[in-house]
Amino acid sequence: MTSETATLLEQTVTxxxxxxxxxxxxxxxxxxxxxxxxxxxLEKNGLTQPLISEENGGVGATxxxxxxxxxxxxxxxxxxxxxxxxxxxYLLSQSGIDVPEGPFSLASPPDNGLSLTKNDQGTWxxxxxxxxxxWGRHVRFVIFSYExxxxxxxxxxxxxxxxxxxxxxxxxxxxxxxxAVEAATGAFSSARIGALIRAAQMAGAAERAxxxxxxxxxxxxQFGRAIGKFQAIQQNLAVMASETAAAGCAAxxxxxxxxxxxxxxxxxxxxxxxxEASDIVTATAHQVLGAIGFTREHHxxxxxxxxxxxxxxxxxxxxxxxxxGQATIDRxxxxxxxxxxxxxxxxxx
Amino acid sequence: xxxxxFDLCQLPPEAEILRQEVRSFFTDELSHLTPLERAASWDGFxxxxxxxxxxxxxxxxxxxxxxxxxxxxxxxRYVVLEEALVAGAPVSAHWIADRQSGPLLLGFGSAEQxxxxxxxxxxxELVFCIGMSEPDSGSDLASLRSxxxxxxxxWLLNGAKVWTTNxxxxxxxxxxxxxxxxxxxxxxxxxxxxxDMKTPGITVNPIVDLPGREHFNEVVFEExxxxxxxxxxxxxxxxxxxxxxxxxxRSGPERYLSSIQILLALVDELAxxxxxxxxxxxxxxxxxxxxxxxxxxxxxGMLEAGQNPGLEATVVKDLGTGFEQTLPDIAQSLIDLEPDxxxxxxxxxxxxxxxxxxxxxxxRGGTREILRGIIARGLGLR
Numbered sequence: 001m002t003s004e005t006a007t008l009l010e011q012t013v014t015x016x017x018x019x020x021x022x023x024x025x026x027x028x029x030x031x032x033x034x035x036x037x038x039x040x041x042l043e044k045n046g047l048t049q050p051l052i053s054e055e056n057g058g059v060g061a062t063x064x065x066x067x068x069x070x071x072x073x074x075x076x077x078x079x080x081x082x083x084x085x086x087x088x089x090y091l092l093s094q095s096g097i098d099v100p101e102g103p104f105s106l107a108s109p110p111d112n113g114l115s116l117t118k119n120d121q122g123t124w125x126x127x128x129x130x131x132x133x134x135w136g137r138h139v140r141f142v143i144f145s146y147e148x149x150x151x152x153x154x155x156x157x158x159x160x161x162x163x164x165x166x167x168x169x170x171x172x173x174x175x176x177x178x179x180a181v182e183a184a185t186g187a188f189s190s191a192r193i194g195a196l197i198r199a200a201q202m203a204g205a206a207e208r209a210x211x212x213x214x215x216x217x218x219x220x221x222q223f224g225r226a227i228g229k230f231q232a233i234q235q236n237l238a239v240m241a242s243e244t245a246a247a248g249c250a251a252x253x254x255x256x257x258x259x260x261x262x263x264x265x266x267x268x269x270x271x272x273x274x275x276e277a278s279d280i281v282t283a284t285a286h287q288v289l290g291a292i293g294f295t296r297e298h299h300x301x302x303x304x305x306x307x308x309x310x311x312x313x314x315x316x317x318x319x320x321x322x323x324x325g326q327a328t329i330d331r332x333x334x335x336x337x338x339x340x341x342x343x344x345x346x347x348x349x
Numbered sequence: 350x351x352x353x354x355f356d357l358c359q360l361p362p363e364a365e366i367l368r369q370e371v372r373s374f375f376t377d378e379l380s381h382l383t384p385l386e387r388a389a390s391w392d393g394f395x396x397x398x399x400x401x402x403x404x405x406x407x408x409x410x411x412x413x414x415x416x417x418x419x420x421x422x423x424x425x426r427y428v429v430l431e432e433a434l435v436a437g438a439p440v441s442a443h444w445i446a447d448r449q450s451g452p453l454l455l456g457f458g459s460a461e462q463x464x465x466x467x468x469x470x471x472x473x474e475l476v477f478c479i480g481m482s483e484p485d486s487g488s489d490l491a492s493l494r495s496x497x498x499x500x501x502x503x504w505l506l507n508g509a510k511v512w513t514t515n516x517x518x519x520x521x522x523x524x525x526x527x528x529x530x531x532x533x534x535x536x537x538x539x540x541x542x543x544x545d546m547k548t549p550g551i552t553v554n555p556i557v558d559l560p561g562r563e564h565f566n567e568v569v570f571e572e573x574x575x576x577x578x579x580x581x582x583x584x585x586x587x588x589x590x591x592x593x594x595x596x597x598x599r600s601g602p603e604r605y606l607s608s609i610q611i612l613l614a615l616v617d618e619l620a621x622x623x624x625x626x627x628x629x630x631x632x633x634x635x636x637x638x639x640x641x642x643x644x645x646x647x648x649x650g651m652l653e654a655g656q657n658p659g660l661e662a663t664v665v666k667d668l669g670t671g672f673e674q675t676l677p678d679i680a681q682s683l684i685d686l687e688p689d690x691x692x693x694x695x696x697x698x699x700x701x702x703x704x705x706x707x708x709x710x711x712x713r714g715g716t717r718e719i720l721r722g723i724i725a726r727g728l729g730l731r
Contacts, residue, residue, distance in 0.1 A: 210352065214728050234725035235718065241728055242664045245353050249647065250640040252357055265639070272636035321632025328631050329620050333613035337435045340639060341368065344360060344646075 005061050010068040012045050017076035026302050029079030030168030034138050039080050039103065048082060048102055051090045056099065058089075063196075067255040070197050071248070074204025074310075077302040079169070081105055081135035083197040088143035088152075091193060095150040095186035100141060105155075107133045107144035108314055109191050116146055116183060124183040126153055126176045134313075136160060136172030143190065150186030153179055165309035167302070192267050194314030196254055199270035202278055202310050203251040206244040209285040209303040213237060216289050233288060240284040247277035257343070265327075265343055268320040275317030278307040352728055353661050357643065358650025360424055368428045374405065375436040385690070387437025388610045388699040391603050392564060392706075394518060395439035396476070402440070403473025408447045412455060417468030423653035427602065427646065434606040435613075441515060441564075446470040446477035449597045450523050454543070457582030457590050462543060466521070480510035480524030480544070480568060481591065488719050490525075491535040491588065495570065497526035497542060504542065504580070506550075506573040516553045516566040519546050525587050539587030542579050549573070560705035592659075598714045600648045600662035605641040605669030607710055608676040608703045612638070614696035615680045627683050634679070637672050641665065660727040667720045670710040677704040 020038045029035060042048050050066045052058025070083045081103045088104035107130050114128035130153070133142050137160050143152050153176060161173040214237060217228030227233050254270035257263035282304040286293050293300045311317060331339060378401065379387075386393060402408050410426040412418025433440050451470045454462050469475035486493040495508020506526060516522065522544040529538035544551070550573035555563040582590050612634060619627040644665045651658040677700055686694065690701035711717040725731050 207352075214352075214730065217730060228725075228730040231722070234730050235721045237728060237730060238667070238721035238724035241352050241724055242668050245355060245661075245664050246640050246644065246668055249355050249357075249644045250636070252355075253640065253643045256357055268632070269636040269639040272633055273640045276633070276636070317633070317636075318629050321629045321636065322625060323632065324635050325628035325630065325632030328635050329616055329623075329628060332620060333616040336613055336616055337609075338372075340635075340642065341431075344642075 003062075003065055005059070006065040006068050009047070009050065009059075009061065009065060010072065013047055013069050013072045016041055016045060016047070017072055017078055021076045021078055023299055023302070026077055026079055027296070035079055038078070042080065042082055043102070048085050049089045049099065050086060052093055052099060056093070063255045063258040064252075067200055067252055070200040070255075071204035071207075071251065074201030074306070075208045077167075077205065077208075077306055081139055083201060084134050084139075087190075087193045087197050088141070091143050091145070091150050091186055091188060091190060092152055092182075094188055095184040097150065097152055097182045097184050100152075102141075103135070103139045105133050105135050105139040105142040106190055106194055106197075107131075107142050108194060109145045109189060114146060116149065116151060116181075124151070124181050126151065126179045126181045128176060130174045130176070132163065132165075132171040132313075133174050135170050136174050137162060137170055142174060145186060145188075145190040146183075148185055149183045150190075152182040154181070165313070167305040167309045169306075169309065187262070191314055192262075192264060195271040195320065196258060196263070196267045198310045198314050199247075199254055199267070199274040200251040202274040202307055203244075203247040205303045205307050205310070206247050206274070206277055206281045209281050209300060209307070210237075210240055210244045212293075212298075212300045212303065213240065213285045213288040216293075220290075227288070236284050237288065240281055243277040243280045247274040247281075250274055250277075265324065268324040271315060271320045272317045272324065275311040278311045282307050353664055354658075355644055355647040355661060356650060358424070358646045358653075360428065360646070361422070364422070364425045364428045367425050368432060371407070371429055371432045372436075375432060375438055379436055379438055382437060382439075384610065384614065384695040384698045385702055386439070388608075388702045388706075389439070390434060390437060390607045390610070391440050391444050392514075392562075393437070393439030394441040394515065394564070396442045396473075396518075398439050399442040399473035399476075401473070402443060403471060408443050408473050409451055409467065409471030412451065412467060412471065416455070416463050417471035419471075423649050427649040431602045431606065431642075434603055435609055437610055442476050442518070443470065443473050444603075445479060445515065446475060448601060449479070449594045450477040450521070452597050453523060453541075453590065453594045454581065456593060457541075457586075458543070459578065461578060462581070466543070469520075475521060476515060476519045478513050478516045478519035478522045478546075478568075480513055480516075480522045482510065482512050484509060484511055488716050490591070491539070493525065493527060493539070495524075495526050497528050497540060497575075499528075500574070503574060503576040506542070506544070506570045506575060508570050510568045510570075511556070512565050513553075513568050514565045516546070516568045517555060517563070522546055522568070523581065525591055528584055528587075536588040538585055539591070540584045541581040541587045541590055542575060543581055544573070544575065544579065548575065559708065560702055595715065596657060596659045596662055599666045599720075600645075600652065600658065602642075602645050604666045604714070605638075605645060605672050607670075608673040608699075608707065610699045611676045611680050611696070611703055614694075614699055615676075615683065618684055618686075618694065618696045622684070624683075630679060630683060634672075634676075641669050641672060645669070660723070663715075663720050663723045663727075666714065667717060667724065670717065674707045674710045677707050 049058040050061040054060040084106040085104045088106045158174045250270040250273035254266040257266035409418040410421045528540040552569040554567040688701035689697040
């Protein structure tokens, strides 16, 4: 059931994104313009740290409640590191690091010979490169896991090599040199939590692509009638709608599980399932919208280019499937069903 | 923002306690089943087993106690269903009655029908079959022609029904017949009847299905006399009643778990023959399985809350039958073994049957194309 908090958050975030995320803001963001007004509005309305307790200045919401915010960020293609800030703030608070002022980025755990050492004064020092940091140039801190540590590195002192994903969202390489950082042990890895937020964003973007496709099919007239009246189009849109529903349920399932434990199974399943849905959703939307969908003039591109980007970020569907599948095979056919049902029963309202 | 509504559903503690009880019962009762028998899934027919399920109180679980039911929740019932499917329990003798005939009678039947029929279903004694399709009416159900004509003391039935699962075993059929014709309203003039299969004039002819079983049939009606009290609900309201019935038929976990025995055997086969590709595919299948179970449970939660998730059930059936239908092909693509119905490994055995059964998954209970048409209507395209 949807909680009161979630309903309130959804109303706020929908109104705010609806007012402030226009196609021109989206295009400007791709040209490097930081939407300051949008970010300030998100902060002012408490949407950047929903998971932080009320005593510590947050909203005290659950992951389940926060799903609506993160899904909406995907639906509206919000051109700000909102989902990364929410997830990074959670990692910091979980590992006992004070949550500073945002925005934050969340990066995949580096596997390229980073050096994290503690000096004699007990200060952690970071050397090396953190790759493809979402919104790196716009954030104050980047948070990532490294071995069993959560690291929070200030971006001010690093050198930035700018890059982007195919949706034009910043994905920057940050090089740190003897940088003082905060670090503490943390249970939740940035890879897993990154997969969690991207799954929900994909679910939201898929909903938007579905709406665009159905709306267009009802308006566009060819052969004397709306193309949505043709069975061939109806059948394809029905498949697309079912895939979109599956993506939403998979992500919702993972957010619910994240409130009760490591949720590794559910998060992997959600990233895989939302990735699978993205393949079908993007292909069908573009087929239905024809040439106008293949332009930067129509809104559809903001949703589909993000789906193509996000399905590959924080682990592709295949990389998560390899882990999930190997774990299933190791447990054997006799445990498959009892393991699946036991996961659900661990969750209590 | 959402085309459909899927509220996540958590099973209550009593349902999980029941699950353990159900599991240990199946372990004890079904140890003799071969992999091939388990693969028959909800097509497996065993009256003795259905009687035992009735004794345990696991048929008609949600029905009023006055009619032999147990007044338990739809979620507890859901747990029994999914455990039966995964165990490969032979549930066919009571499945149809428990799923749709009983609920239909509860919703539309007379008090007399309730008292006469429902306790027998709940005990696992009464086997039901469903008479809908006819030789010239499949997906276009409203075109059916088999007539039921009023007589002085009841009804006179003629015509034929086809693809009638378990008609050769059934004690009763719930049959949809044409009681009047109105060219302006194809869906009008249909009525449902409770038909004792021993009534003179009924002939059941087996039809051998693709895997070679004789479980579905042609049922011929020649001057079959029924008394007045055999009408279910109202004359001419058959279409709406059937639509409600189909919502029950489409919403259950049997719409994604029919070939689960393949997945269980495939996982063990891959443990013996490790491959990265195999692991990736299993991971993808687990993601689909977990998502389908979440969606299917959501339907159960909505039913428990008294809602009618007809559209959402259609979505889950389309996704679910796609999953169960693709499992034989996926298993075959991963494993270099022939399907073998006689001397194979567990996987080879279940594959030999389910390869042949799988085409029916997206036909029975409404074809894929019909379901997608319903979804398109839900999207506002029709």
